[in-house]
Amino acid sequence: MKRLTACLALWAGLVACVQAAEPITLGLNYPRTGNYKEEGLAQMRGALLAIDELNAKGGVLGRPLRLSSYDSASRPEKAVKNVDKLADEGAAMLFGGASSAVAIAAGKRAQQRGLLYFGTLTYSNDTTGKDGHRYLFRECNSAWMSARVLGQYLAKTLPGKRYFYVTADYTWGTTSESSLRETTATQDTANNPGVKVPFPGARLSDYQNALTQAAASKPDVLVLVLFGDDLVRAMRIAETLGLTKSTQIVAPNLTQGIIEQAGPSLMAGVLGTEPWTWTVPEREGSEAGKAFVRNFTERNGVYPSSSAASAYSIVYQWADAATRSKSLDSETLIKALEGHSYSLLKGPQQWRAFDHQNVQTVYAVRVKPRAEVMKDGLHQDYFEIVHQLDGEQAAPSLAEWQAERRAAKQPPTLQ
Template sequence: MKTVKRVLLSYILALSLCTAVFAQNAVNIGFNYPKTGPYSLEGIAQLNGAKMAMEEINAAGGISGKKIELIIRDSESKPEVSAKNVEELIDKQNCQMIFGGSSSAVAIAGGKVAKSRGRIYFGTLTYSNETTCEEGHKYMFRECYNAWMGAKVLSDYLRAHHSGAKFFYIVADYTWGWTTEESIRTFSLTLDRKRHKKTLTPFPGATDEDFKAALSKAADAKPDVIVLVLFGKDMSRALTLATEMGMKKNISFVVPNLTLSMATAAGPKVMEGVVGALPWCWNVPYDYDFKKGKEFVEKYAAAYNCYPTTSSASAYTILYEYKSAVERAKSFETKAVIAALEGHEFTLLKDRQQWRKFDHQCIQTVYAVKCRPESEVIKDKFKQNYFEITSKMSGEEAAMDYERWIEERKKAGKPDELEW
């Protein structure tokens, strides 16, 4: 009996030592993403991209010799859930960095908690201008573009094809929806709210009845263009309902921020002719011959039997950029990593990108796209060849400049530099 106890104690001690050694050779990184809720399709794509990057980095030796342990939580696209997740990921799991999310409200809430604990939060899919403007701080970095950049690249198309047209806006009632609407109005010259009306839909929790009511209001206004400031499943469902109601026969539809997940959920018939913007899609590396981007697309497609989305590419890029910053800083210490990120230029899945120092926005080329005819989409092996790139714009031209950024910060009562 004593022998058995000794063997058992020896086993427990050995297991504890192995666990301790593993912990010393690993770095915990928190992934706060929408496994459930209206943006869950973007969440799945993010998770796939994050896992690909983690596996590649770990196979190559990790970050400064430490293997990545991805600690995953479901944000449900709810700000209060996001905040609780980040608290736990830092306080209980000792995560050195948090990333993920497909809602600006989620990113802003999570970022505030990370700031209070001195950790970096990378926004993966957060398009509200506020994320790196009014609500920006030293600990928040955004890899994707923002509403301003998307609206700017769309402006040429809208002015060329819809100059003088009557617009109607259907807007998700939260920070991303508000700032996207304002940005599109600014660049499409539709600031006259009496002529170019709008209606709001709840977020989260909008139902088919909410979308039908909004679409009926739009139809009654007899617009030439409807701007659907909706995202994820909400956009896919609203556009499907609009198609069923026969609204696409006489009205053009604009979706300011498009993703492949949204297009796939709606289907090629519903998406045909819809115009939008995005910072990356799987076609970009092939249209512009970006070798690493093509390798990423092909590896992802082989693993998941579909193409990567903007969400996938963003999550993948963030992990590689965090690794690069830690290794340049020669430290996991947060302020040292922030200093290594600020102003840093890199090239990964597309052309040059830069973490702009004054606001932590990732400056990058952005694209206007139009959804292809159904007959073309279904010829593709995954039936996902949705986007025809109609134009592109450099990040420097598309992004809000320093003077406008300062102006917006002052309106919100914020200082003219990011706060620690």
Template sequence: MRRFVTVVLLSVCCLCTRAPAEEALEVGLIYPRTGNFKQQGLAQMRAALLAVDEINAQGGILGKNVQMRPLDTGGRKDKAMRAVDALAAANVRTVIGGVSSEEVLAIGESAARRGMLYLVPQAASADITGRSGRRNLFQEGCSARMAGRALIEYLDQQFPNQKFFYVTAGYTYADADIGAFLEAASMADRASGQSYRAALKQAASSDAKVLVLMLYGDDLVQAMPLVDKLGLRQRMQVVVPYLNQDIVEQAGPGLMEGVIGADTWAPQVPRLEGSQAGQAFIDAFVQRYQAYPSSAAASTYASLQQWADAARRSSSADPAKLIAALEGHVYRLLKGEQQWRAFDHQNLQTLYVFKVKPRAEIMQDPLKQDYFEVVHRMDGDMAAPTLIEWQEERGVGRESLD
């Protein structure tokens, strides 16, 4: 059934982009329909379709309906850059999407050269709004480093003075402490395709109490059966940088039980924050797709709604005017208060540390998708780098966005 729904979604979206451009205001969706991050790409597509339909139902933007022009990157840098070229040739001025840091950085660079506004739903690298930050780019989701700060605060309380074992796509940190967390979180989230058997066997022979898997997408999914086979979940606390619905569903809730991670969204967040709009988004998403929206979906939906809001407030679809309307803007949409921080365009919002529930509890949910228990939270301005940290990272002469 899910395969059929996916085909219908893509077919409908492709059909809706055939109308003449002058009849609508187009926005490009550059996303991985295939490859290592295809599950998150599907979530972005679904949320974008819902957001565009709602924006149009409210009268569109500047008297025009919004139309989405989707292009698949497969999570690859070269395809992402070609997608920007194709959208620019079609006079599309705003793009959204991308999952891996490699493709997002490539889209950001290409979009900047063409004067296009780029809205990033989620990506792990802190460079996206840090060292490689650009004035045309805004990121709604948190970086792995921001998630790491929320996790550090929680883990330091729960596992004081304990040894940590870190596994990344390229490096292994044995017998390290919690202080290595942010260094490990800075590793790129590109797919390695490697086997983690040797690293996990090394972890099994260590006396570490916490196993940190700095892995993303299919790499994490493929590592979890090895973690289970070696009995590591039973004797170590397993931690991942991003813990979201897409990953749990790909790996399986049974293998992910008890795993801890952080993110900015889960379906219970609107209820925790008292957000009626957030709950309305969940209800609409469930009605259309018979599934809860993941964080990739929520970030995509919120970004498009904020783009529409900026266009209405500025009475313009020009990227320069949209950038000015977004910078420093404070709002409430799907949860509590959020802000597009002016100096780096990083969205500030509450981060949550989640723990995957036991399977028996998950199965009590009508959709069998109530995966997470919220065990900790951190304000966004505490997780994000300060202005001084940001300027030091960018270096002399690059103390502001260009």
């Protein structure tokens, strides 16, 4: 009893000390509104859970963490202004986003302000490719990584088929399309045509026109290189045109939030990729991942998505680097992160030194039929993992990365 009392007193004293210390501010630059708002909400929830858990353990370097957040609305110019606001507040690091254009623009401004920027959902090859720099780290996979795992699966299950691409006209969309065309050998645009739709600000008429062209082409595979609300709207039009029944629909990057918005009936059978799903910890025997799923679900009444897992992991990885290096200095943290390997919510991962890409397993997934989804207690068992690829096999090699940098007239090392 005396030992328990002493332990409780020590814990209370530690908590009091942490509460008395000046908080460390982490800045979340995320889409609270706009086409990707569902992914933004998940990021907020994941970040808050990580911060609360770390504070309960004593914070970082003896100081509590606090979150300051601003809405990017998935607009680069707004995200850049948010970087300045958060820097002026004294944020120690910045993270978030569900648009590659946002991550790239905000990351450049963060570097100018001397702050690390961690991208959550930013799949464009350019993020850690031609636009990569020392202060920018990407937690999720790249478009090329998605294309490799998806391309392998499509080549095996649907060889020699005709494709049609409907693509959001910005960096994520264009690099995702080019990567998937290469891995599926569908570069011939005469036989595998496509059309671009504006981003942001596409109208329903833009999707109607693009999908009408797709229906007229009679493809075997319809690739919708769209995300968030944009993908949901396009899927609804595709259904009215009969495309959901006549073609195999592929959406390179799927999320739990997208399925929830559209509904599993509409999305059933769609193929895509995910860097993480809530079933992965059980599949890979990750105890920390299982605890995250359990704690997040109890707290929010829903399973965590890959967007939530990314934000949660970023907070923990930044905290780990700060603890290992005993510093909040950006240059010191870069050195602590580069080449660092770890396991948190899944199998092994690594912050690769030469491009700051997080190298991890990527999964090809198919959306389950509604009847299967409804068997789960929360009706959120959306994804069947149909193929997976180790991160080192999926990610571009150093030679490929340097070739991309040279083509863009960028230095062969991060600056």
